[in-house]
Amino acid sequence: MGVRVQSAPFDMGAEVQAFTKAATGAGAIVTFSGVVRDEGGTLASMEIEHYPGMTEKALEAIRQDAMARWSLTDALVIHRFGPLKPGEQIMMVATASRHRADAFQAAEFLMDYLKSRAPFWKKERGADGASWVAAKDADEDALKRW
Amino acid sequence: MIDVLYFAWLRERIGAPKEAVESQAATVADLVEELKSHSEAHALAFSDMTSVRVAVDQELTDMSAPIKGAREVAFFPPMTGG
Numbered sequence: 001m002g003v004r005v006q007s008a009p010f011d012m013g014a015e016v017q018a019f020t021k022a023a024t025g026a027g028a029i030v031t032f033s034g035v036v037r038d039e040g041g042t043l044a045s046m047e048i049e050h051y052p053g054m055t056e057k058a059l060e061a062i063r064q065d066a067m068a069r070w071s072l073t074d075a076l077v078i079h080r081f082g083p084l085k086p087g088e089q090i091m092m093v094a095t096a097s098r099h100r101a102d103a104f105q106a107a108e109f110l111m112d113y114l115k116s117r118a119p120f121w122k123k124e125r126g127a128d129g130a131s132w133v134a135a136k137d138a139d140e141d142a143l144k145r146w
Numbered sequence: 147m148i149d150v151l152y153f154a155w156l157r158e159r160i161g162a163p164k165e166a167v168e169s170q171a172a173t174v175a176d177l178v179e180e181l182k183s184h185s186e187a188h189a190l191a192f193s194d195m196t197s198v199r200v201a202v203d204q205e206l207t208d209m210s211a212p213i214k215g216a217r218e219v220a221f222f223p224p225m226t227g228g
């Protein structure tokens with residue numbers, strides 16, 4: 001099902017339904033979605049910047065890597081950009097495989113890689129102004145297990 | 147001419163998302179040295195290279211990468227997707 005980079009919201013239910021319908025031969029579907037935290041009510045909004053052109057290429061390369069490493073029948077990545085409010089969905093991944101282990105592992109791999117290898121940057125706006133979210137060492141370390 | 151792109155706080159510090167530069171640089175590191183001489187804002191943006199990442203023609207790489215023939219070099223902080 002490929003990768004999609006968009007500012008518009010997506011309907012997780014409809015996406016999963018379409019993904020499942022198209023996943024011929026699969027016995028397991030794993031889905032994950034990332035949501036903007038409200039940080040105890042201190043976050044007003046989050047702005048996601050990206051690198052048009054490179055973003056799509058990087059996500060597709062990560063997706064292809066997952067398809068090569070695990071026995072997947074399909075994988076989908078949707079990632080949004082632009083201004084988002086607390087509670088809004090930022091992104092989702094879906095993986096399909098014959099048995100669940102491959103789908104679970106591939107979904108975690110996709111998440112780990114798109115956190116620090118896809119060109120997105122988050123800026124949080126709150127009462128105290130705006131600040132760029134710093135990358136965490138733990139996110140970089142997470143790549144070492146694959 | 148090479149298109150140099152900036153994202154996130156690098157874009158804010160430089161004050162522009164993109165500039166076309168005439169460069170003789172052989173590598174990304176050489177290009178950074180040239181850019182630092184363009185303005186104080188450039189010098190400040192590139193003062194701590196441990197927090198700067200680079201892509202040449204939309205492929206992630208490192209500061210030692212050659213840029214001969216490259217059309218686009220992008221500088222940005224560590225990515226925070228997901």
